[in-house]
Amino acid sequence: MTQALVIGGTRFIGRHTVAELRDHGYDVAICNRGEHENPFADTAVEHVQGDRTDDGDLADAAHAVAPDVVIDCVAYHPRDVRAATRIFDDVEAYVFVSSGAAYGEEAIPKREGETTLHDCSDEQATDDSEASYGPRKAEGDRAVFAAAADGVNAMSVRPCNVYGPHDYTGRVDYWIDRVANHDRVLVPGDGTNVWHRAYVEDVAAALRIVAEDGTPGEAYNAGDRRATTLDELVEGIATVLDESVEIVHAGPRELAAGDIDAEEFPLYRDYPHLLSTAKLSGLGWASTPPEDALAATVEEYVESDRDGSEHGPDREAEARVLGVLDTLA
Known part of the structure; x- marks a missing residue:
């Protein structure tokens, strides 16, 4: 052995x-x-x-x-x-x-x-x-x-x-917390960001x-063989939790109302970051479907004692941005 x-x-x-x-x-x-x-x-x-x-x-x-x-x-x-x-x-x-x-x-x-x-x-x-x-x-x-x-x-x-499961960085925890506890989730940019x-x-x-x-x-x-956008991550978490959330997009001007920089949001990156996995796949490696991987991730978070709210922008700052967006609607 x-x-x-x-x-x-x-x-x-x-x-x-x-x-x-x-x-x-x-x-x-x-x-x-x-x-x-x-x-x-x-x-x-x-x-x-x-x-x-x-x-x-x-x-x-x-x-x-x-x-x-x-x-x-x-x-x-x-x-x-x-x-x-x-x-x-x-x-x-x-x-x-x-x-x-x-x-x-x-x-x-x-x-x-x-x-x-x-x-x-x-x-x-x-x-x-x-x-x-x-x-x-x-x-x-x-x-x-x-x-x-x-x-x-x-x-x-x-x-x-x-x-x-067991990710101590809090990057996905933040988004799970927002979906689980708020009807409206603030996403920087237009939601098509890919990291x-x-x-x-x-x-x-x-x-x-x-x-x-x-x-x-x-x-x-x-990396996942099918990369997903930030919007797709939020939507996937909502599906696993059986929650209905409204995704609200905000650009730099709107985020400034909460004194938030877009890069404060976990898993946000202005320029796309995408790796080719063809070489690894050539060795016979295959990745888990993103929906299955996300389901296992969310399930472990719910059972853990971690608190995703401690990561990313402060919710009060996000609320100020949401308020500004509401006045512009």
């Missing part, structure tokens, strides 16, 4: 990756600091406690687990990838969880090996800000490519915005499939 090590493994992408690997017959171990509840504590999943940014801890995990496959869910800096590809240089597959944010060029769609990645300065490589996230992931990809050139079986998966999303279980499947069948030195985009 193949032994897998998931670096991370308890919160979101890692949690689903552990489940995916177990469902496909892998023995699985996780390595993390143990700061979050371990959903696999009462299972056969081994837990190796360690800080992945400590090379000694990572080497100890390599020795303790002796993995055939490593899925690296929490490599946020280029040095993390360089260290991991050095420590796990003899595994059958090392898969780095990169991001669609690694692309620095605006193109529709963004394609592996064709669309330009972000540059990454020395300062960005060690920064922790959101602004440097894409450049850091891009440099992590380049570390994967360099390791593969030296004979390491290293590959990369680039998901776009990941959503699904490509990826269902978390599909991302987990992508990581496994790339580990099994991917080519060292290659990157693979992951």
